[in-house]
Amino acid sequence: MSAHVLEEQETPVLWLHNVSADLAGRRVLDDVTFAVQPGEFTALIGTNGAGKTTLLRVILGLQPTSSGIVELAGERRGRRSVGYVPQKVLLDPDMPLRARDVVALGMDGHRLGIPLSPRAGRLRRDRVEAALASVDAIDFADARVGTLSGGEQQRVLIAHALIGEPELLLLDEPLANLDLRSQHEVVALLARVAEERRVAVVMSAHDMNPLLPVMHRIVYLAGGRAVSGTTDEVVRSEVLSALYGHHVDVLRVHGRILVVAGGEDEPVRPDGEEPGSVESGIVSVP
């Protein structure tokens, strides 16, 4: 898995240092620190409400921090180079946009005016075509984007995010609502993007198992706090017990990892934070 060694000497693409954030008076992120290297695949794992979406919005600059520093390598060089695929995008079937129009908006959607120049138009078409090809979306490039399946829409949105040639690609729960086969395709695609284009991929998920073969780093979030490192460093009983504030067991079954809440006599965190779904003793099924 970690044949791709973490290259600590490289300048990180993204660096969060002691970042905290509050939403409506509630601390959603608490002293989060981690760094992401170029070409690295990072999985942001946690249950619903653990702070994954807020963390991605903080990195994008859409959510202000209460304290701490977020550094983006691209921003330091005066170039905004973050691609983003938001959570649960349900594209309207009436939206008069073909897959290729959505991808083109990834290139110039922030610009003013209507694209008219024919020469620029040709260059634009070629780039869009290449971006569509890179996510295997040529077959449905001319279909209305709202009529595509969830997996196809996800690939189009990834092309939308990649066409600006970002150094960092952020995806919020891209596997949610996808069938297993589409999940596998999207994960393979993202791994290829990280590997071939040296794009750092940071994606959130509540289940780490589909990502185990491809991810280099895990950022495990619980109750707004985070630990990060390789899977072997982080997904261990003592590390996660400390994070959750009560005992959890990490079980490895048939190559899958299950994180399971401890016995009844274990102390629950004083602030009453639920360690994920405690029914049947399973804390998420990451």
Add this chain to the structure above:
Amino acid sequence: MNALFAPGFFTNGIVHSALIVGAVVAVVAAIVGTFTVLRAQSFAGHALGEVGATGGSAAILAGTNPLWGFIGIAVVAAAAIELLGVRQPRSRDLATGLVLGAGLGLAALFLYLGATSQSTTGASITVLFGSLFVVSMQMVPSIVALSIVALAIVLVCYRWLLLTSLNPDLAAARGVSLRLVSALYLLALAIAVSLSAETIGAVLSTALLVGPPAAALRLTKRPTAALVVAAGIGVLATWLGILLAYDSYTWPPSGRGWPVSFFIVVFVFCFYLLAQLHGRKLTRG
């Protein structure tokens, strides 16, 4: 020929200016309205039209053209909706509804005062159901200028509008200010609705605004094509409406003609039904 085009249709100056003004307004309404549909702001558009009746009736009381009243009040109401309406769609609808109710109450008062004190009985009809055949030539430059402003806003913000309609988070992540897009768009909407109110009336203005785009969106899958088809449908419905309204001067019951707005709205609705049927056939394959 005479069966279709009643005598004098092509030589009548009033018909000429109605055809020109009607087409200009239909194009603006269709292009602005395409994004009204995509942004799911039809209710806001409708509210701006009806609130416009307040301004229109006040303008008639004050002795000026109702268009200035429509525009003035619609811009104020758009600002109020934007400021009251925060970001949740539900409170946005609520703010819109409240502004609408207050505005219509005033409109009732002004129309009543106008009818009793100045015996301008035609004012209610003009304000509520439009006056395409009595738009004075003096107003044409103003109508064209306002049209240019509304079209310029939509064309300059074209990609921002598409991106925010697709997904607001995607647009925000690209550094597009959602607040700015929303404010500029509401201004364009206020202008389009006012122009539409001037021609087919405050009550019916939404039909011209969202009808042709709703039909066009069933027929095309490209954004620029949707704008062109919507504009085409709007102009066609307007011209057919003018044609029948002119014919209707020979119709029962009174021989004084049927309202042009009625015909335009009927044609818009027919085009929408046809597009809906066609679209359904397409999706069935």
